[in-house]
Amino acid sequence: MTTETPSLPRTRPPATSPPRAEAPTAVERERPAWLFLAPFSIMYLLFLVGPTIYMIVASLYNTSLVKSGLGTFAGLSNYVEVLGRPDFQSAMGHTVLFTVLTTPPLVILAFVFAVLANRIRRGQWFFRLAFFLPFVLPSASIALIWVFIFMPDTGLLNLVQGWLGMTPSAVLADPNWAMWGIAAATVWWTIGINFVLYLAGLQDVPREVYEAAAIDGASPWQQIRYLTIPLLGRTTTLVVLLQIIASLKIFDQVFLMTSGGPGQATQVALTFIAGVGFTDNRIGVASAASVVLFVVIMLIAAARQGLTRFQNARA
Amino acid sequence: MASTTIQKTPGISAAAPPPARSGSGGGRVQQDSRSFTIISRVLLIFFALLWLVPTLWAIRTSLVSNATASLGASAVLTDTSPTLHSYSVLLQSGDIWNWYMSSAITSVATVALTVLFASMAGFALSRMVFRGRKVVFILMIIGIMVPTQVLVVPIFRELSAMHLLNTYWSVILPQVPAVIAVFIFKQFFDGLPKEYEESARIDGAGFWRIYWSIILPLSRPVLSAVSILTFVTVWNNLILPLFTLSNPKLMTIPVGLATVQGSYGQRLADIQASAILGALPLIIIYFFFQRRIIEGVAGVGVKG
Numbered sequence: 001m002t003t004e005t006p007s008l009p010r011t012r013p014p015a016t017s018p019p020r021a022e023a024p025t026a027v028e029r030e031r032p033a034w035l036f037l038a039p040f041s042i043m044y045l046l047f048l049v050g051p052t053i054y055m056i057v058a059s060l061y062n063t064s065l066v067k068s069g070l071g072t073f074a075g076l077s078n079y080v081e082v083l084g085r086p087d088f089q090s091a092m093g094h095t096v097l098f099t100v101l102t103t104p105p106l107v108i109l110a111f112v113f114a115v116l117a118n119r120i121r122r123g124q125w126f127f128r129l130a131f132f133l134p135f136v137l138p139s140a141s142i143a144l145i146w147v148f149i150f151m152p153d154t155g156l157l158n159l160v161q162g163w164l165g166m167t168p169s170a171v172l173a174d175p176n177w178a179m180w181g182i183a184a185a186t187v188w189w190t191i192g193i194n195f196v197l198y199l200a201g202l203q204d205v206p207r208e209v210y211e212a213a214a215i216d217g218a219s220p221w222q223q224i225r226y227l228t229i230p231l232l233g234r235t236t237t238l239v240v241l242l243q244i245i246a247s248l249k250i251f252d253q254v255f256l257m258t259s260g261g262p263g264q265a266t267q268v269a270l271t272f273i274a275g276v277g278f279t280d281n282r283i284g285v286a287s288a289a290s291v292v293l294f295v296v297i298m299l300i301a302a303a304r305q306g307l308t309r310f311q312n313a314r315a
Numbered sequence: 316m317a318s319t320t321i322q323k324t325p326g327i328s329a330a331a332p333p334p335a336r337s338g339s340g341g342g343r344v345q346q347d348s349r350s351f352t353i354i355s356r357v358l359l360i361f362f363a364l365l366w367l368v369p370t371l372w373a374i375r376t377s378l379v380s381n382a383t384a385s386l387g388a389s390a391v392l393t394d395t396s397p398t399l400h401s402y403s404v405l406l407q408s409g410d411i412w413n414w415y416m417s418s419a420i421t422s423v424a425t426v427a428l429t430v431l432f433a434s435m436a437g438f439a440l441s442r443m444v445f446r447g448r449k450v451v452f453i454l455m456i457i458g459i460m461v462p463t464q465v466l467v468v469p470i471f472r473e474l475s476a477m478h479l480l481n482t483y484w485s486v487i488l489p490q491v492p493a494v495i496a497v498f499i500f501k502q503f504f505d506g507l508p509k510e511y512e513e514s515a516r517i518d519g520a521g522f523w524r525i526y527w528s529i530i531l532p533l534s535r536p537v538l539s540a541v542s543i544l545t546f547v548t549v550w551n552n553l554i555l556p557l558f559t560l561s562n563p564k565l566m567t568i569p570v571g572l573a574t575v576q577g578s579y580g581q582r583l584a585d586i587q588a589s590a591i592l593g594a595l596p597l598i599i600i601y602f603f604f605q606r607r608i609i610e611g612v613a614g615v616g617v618k619g
Contacts, residue, residue, distance in 0.1 A: 032522045036439035037451065040432040043492040044454075048461055051469035058469065113362060116355040128609065130363035134370070136601050136608065137594040138551040140572035144590035145373040147576065148583065154387030156372055188369060193612055200613040220351040249464050252553045256573055270464060270554075277468040278558060286468045294465045301460035 055294070059287035071284065078288035088289060090264060091272035094179060098268060099247035101183035106243050107236065109187070110194030115228060117195075118202045132192030139189070143256030146185035147172065172258055175265035182253050182266060189253075190246070194239050201235035202228070234311050241304040248297050269293045377401050377588035384583035401588035411592055413564050414571035418596075421486040421556070421567060422549040428491045429545050430538060437500025438526045442512075458494035464554050471558050485559035486567065490549050496541050499614070503537040504530060540611040543604050547597060568593045 059078050062071040082088050117127045134142065149156045152170035161168045171181035205228070213223050229236075251270040254260060260267035260275070267275075273293070277286030376384050378397040383390050405411050439445075440452065463470075470489050471480075479485045511533075512525045520529075531538070553569040560566055566574070572593045579586050601608060 033439045033443035033445035033448075036435045036443065036522065036526070040436035040492065040497065041451075043428075043432060043488065044458060044494070046492075047470065047473075047489040048458055048463070048466075048492050048494075051466040051473055052461065054469040054472060055466060058472075109362075113359065116359040119352060119355055120359065125605075127359065127363050128605065130366040132605075132609065133598065133601055134366070135612075136547050136551075136597050138569045138572065138597065139553055140569040141373075141590040141594040144572060144575065144586055145369050148376065148587060149369060149372065154385070156368075156388045159388035159392075188366065191366075196609050196613050214348070220348055245462070249462050251464060252569075255553070255557075256576075270467075273465070273468060274554075274558070278471075283468060283472065290465050290468060294462065297462045297465065298460055301462075305456065305460065 052294075055287045055290050058283050059291050061284050063283035063287065064281050074284060078284045079292075082285055082288045082292065087264060087267065088272055091267045091269050094266060095248055095250065095268045097179055098183060098186075098250055099244055101180065102186050102247055103240065103243045105187050106191055106194055107239055110191050110239065111198055111232070111236070113191070113195050114198030114202060115224060118199060128192075128196075131195045134189050135192035137189075139252035140256060142185060142189045143253060146181070146188075147257055150181050173262055175262050178258050178262060178266045182257055185257065186250070186253055194243070197239055198232065198235055201232045205231050237307055237311070238304070241300060241307070245297055245300055245304070248293065248300070373587045373590055376584055377591050379584050381582045381584045384587070385581055401582075401585045402592070404585060405588055405592060410563070410571060411589065414566055414568045414593075415596070417483070417556075417560070417565050418550050418567040418569075421483050422546050424483065424487045425490045425549045426542050426545045428487065429493050429496055430542055432491060433493065433496035433541070434500045434531065434534070434538070435526065436497045437504055438522075438530060440497070440501045441504035442525075442530075443522070455494050455497055458492070459498070461494075463489070467554050467558060470555070474559055480559050481562045481565060483565070486549075486552070486556045489555060490545075490552065493545060493548075496545065499537060499541055500534075503534060507533055536607075539604075540607050540614070543600065543607055544611045547600065547608070550597065568596075 058070060060074060060076070062074045062078075063069075064071055113127070113131060117124065120127075150171045152158065152173055153168065157171065158168035169177060171177045209227060209231070210223055213227055218226070249270060250268050251274070254266050254268050254271050255274075258266045260271045269289070270293070273286050273289045276282050276289065376391050378399070378401075379391055379394045380396075380398055380400060383394050440448065440455075474480050474485045474489070479488070507530065511529050512520075515525055515529055550567075551569060552567075553573065556567045556570045557573065560570060563571075563574075572589060575586055575589050579589070
């Protein structure tokens with residue numbers, strides 16, 4: 001705490017800067033700013049704004065990958081087609097299922113791990129290694145590792161299931177369980193980021209708060225229930241929203257582990273879009289689907305921005 | 316929000332001071348507290364070991380023969396003759412070297428361009444007064460929210476029109492406008508004292524000199540944080556190179572690994588060895604820069 005620092009008499013810089021000899025005109029003053037902004041802005045326009053506009057425009061045309069140009073104007077028919085297609089509906093449904101399966105464990109386990117790790121002074125590096133290292137590894141490595149673990153009959157999971165007296169299951173080959181397998185691999189892979197965010201949040205809680213609670217006779221459980229959980233409310237909001245956004249964008253794990261199968265059982269929004277765009281060559285329809293997903297994600301991201309700003313203003 | 320989130324969070328890794336135990340806590344509570352600490356330690360160690368299993372299992376499998384690996388998990392577990400055969404096969408075949416090369420070139424080039432362009436933009440937003448500053452700021456905030464993965468089809472079309480498909484540029488350029496980097500730089504620059512540049516300006520230094528010889532040298536921590544985070548992100552990106560690079564010689568590690576499952580078939584030990592080799596550069600980076608990486612992601616997440 002630095003609030004008690006006595007104010008030393010210091011030589012302060014003059015409050016107002018000395019008047020300039022010649023004041024540059026507005027244009028002269030502003031030109032360097034635009035020059036500094038230009039390189040980034042050009043890339044921003046080329047690869048964020050440009051594709052977004054192209055996506056919106058192409059969603060209104062019968063654009064195809066095999067022909068150049070936009071093709072014929074289609075109005076809203078691409079949207080009508082996409083929203084009416086059972087495979088798009090089920091892909092969106094699977095995306096939501098994946099989000100529902102991964103968000104609670106990724107938030108709750110990360111919270112528990114962080115609270116427990118925060119009480120242990122020594123060996124923090126070990127817990128960071130165990131929980132966080134997978135997060136920086138490529139999804140392709142993760143997928144190879146987990147497909148092997150889930151391998152029917154010979155995989156590690158079946159061996160462990162045998163030890164525990166359970167019936168071995170072919171997780172990724174079973175339409176009812178494939179998404180659970182992908183979810184498990186994802187929880188393992190990405191919990192590290194939430195763990196680290198919660199640890200950072202815990203470090204911001206002044207130790208005095210807990211000391212005071214301990215003096216008042218609060219048990220560790222009471223401290224967690226009445227102090228830690230409410231004090232980490234902001235972090236939880238952040239983690240949940242980040243998690244939902246990340247889950248809606250799931251592509252890698254599905255593409256690598258099941259390619260959307262078995263059948264269509266794990267087809268998600270982005271694998272649907274890639275399939276329609278790159279395999280069926282129907283850019284217009286893929287763009288319409290992209291716009292739908294884009295809008296959903298932007299709405300949640302905007303809610304997150306708004307909430308963060310609101311909480312910052314209140315804090 | 317403190318002026319720089321990056322600097323605000325080093326507490327994560329710096330060992331926190333030991334809890335000052337007050338003797339007046341009362342016997343029962345202290346008893347509670349002690350057993351709670353033991354339980355939490357046991358639980359946490361259990362989960363941490365559980366979390367290590369998949370990686371250790373992949374390493375274990377990569378060290379047996381393909382024949383043993385195809386017999387199943389118990390054969391792998393009880394194998395007593397470890398071999399580096401899979402690694403030597405992979406390292407001699409040459410594919411993995413191509414993938415390493417592509418990943419290294421695209422990652423390093425993206426890092427260089429992102430760090431330069433984003434720090435310049437961050438400098439302008441932090442230090443310069445100009446009309447439209449607010450608009451630029453709002454556009455940047457919107458830019459943070461844009462899910463670039465969803466733009467993969469239009470980005471592909473655009474790269475195709477620019478005749479950049481199957482070049483490294485198709486992986487590099489779309490990843491340069493990482494808006495979050497601009498914010499990280501701006502926040503860091505906002506926290507730097509202005510005294511140095513004021514005296515430099517009196518000496519007649521222009522904005523470029525101030526940016527290049529005063530601000531950047533003071534910004535080593537944030538430069539390395541953004542560099543490492545960008546490197547990891549670009550190295551691990553699957554969806555963009557997957558569709559823009561079809562030439563096997565140009566494939567990055569993730570795209571190359573994505574072909575392994577199909578092309579290696581039953582060579583299960585080789586497959587696990589390739590997963591480990593693909594992850595290896597990042598494991599090394601993690602061990603060298605773990606503090607920066609963790610502070611970086613925590614800072615980005617908090618600000619985001």
